[in-house]
Amino acid sequence: VPELPEVETVARDLRERLRGRRVTRLECSGLPLRMNKPVPRQRIERAAVGASVRDVWRRAKYIIVAFSSNQALLVHLGMSGRFEVLPVSEPRRPHTHLVFTFGGGEELRFTDPRRFGMVTAYPLGSLDASEELRDLGPDPLDAAAFTPESLADSLKGTQGANIKAFLLDQRRVAGIGNIYACEALYRAGIDPRARARTISRGRATRLHAAIRDVLEQAVQKRGTSFRDYVDSWGRAGENQLALRVFQREGEPCPTCSTPVRRIVQQARSTFFCPRCQTR
Ligand SMILES: [Zn+2]
Secondary structure (H helix, E strand, O other): OOOHHHHHHHHHHHHHHHOOOEEEEEEEOOOOOHHHOOOOHHHHHHHHEOOEEEEEEEEOOEEEEEEOOOEEEEEEOOOOOEEEEEEOOOOOOOOEEEEEEEOOOEEEEEEOOOOOOEEEEEEHHHOOOOOOOOOOOOOOOOOOOOOHHHHHHHHHOOOOOEHHHHHHOOOOOOOOOHHHHHHHHHHHOEOOOOEHHHOOHHHHHHHHHHHHHHHHHHHHOOOOOOOOOOOOOOOOOOHHHHOOOOOOOOOEOOOOOOEOEEEEEOOEEEEEOOOOOEO
């Protein structure tokens, strides 16, 4: 499942590859995507067709493609979404839902077998107030918005939530999912069952650094690929080889050799070292 580093990788690729290029045509499968909602074809068409790409960036797990029309695509990859730039001549994969044709023989294709992804469009000026973005917390790669102090304050403001649930709450920190929550808690030495509110300022500082480290490392390695995730070239990332506890149940902890444990929290697997990580 794409989290911040995977989405960042795709957004950087698209910025590099599409900036200044013009969309000549849009094709749509007509099938609904996330929450069984129809794709707003006309809005997307108005935003993109005949316009050129001005910039591409990421907010939390969303990709934003801004056009010269002063409108922007807002895209979420969901569970299995891919956003690839491929030659027109390359056969389309099954479950291709949107195709943006560019001059020069290339297409931007959105494919999504499980259809948990989302593609919509907004005027640039109302993007931040959109229902998708307005409640998001600070982005961990935004050094001004996400600081050790802001994290410590946010932790103190929680009720009964454990630290794992806190990290997955997009209103608290935006962009982290299951993989990087597990990895960050491991690096910070914090038990995933610890109450968020009880985490000291010193440990919050360590957690802040751990979050930045695991995310930056994953961006460098172009994301974690277990099943579906690929970059804009259709290539898998390499960060799965650098994970220390995620999906490593029973394997020795890299620090103390205690077998990595798996528990279920909020219906999702958490992996951690029962010795290195304390409450
Ligand atoms: Zn350990």
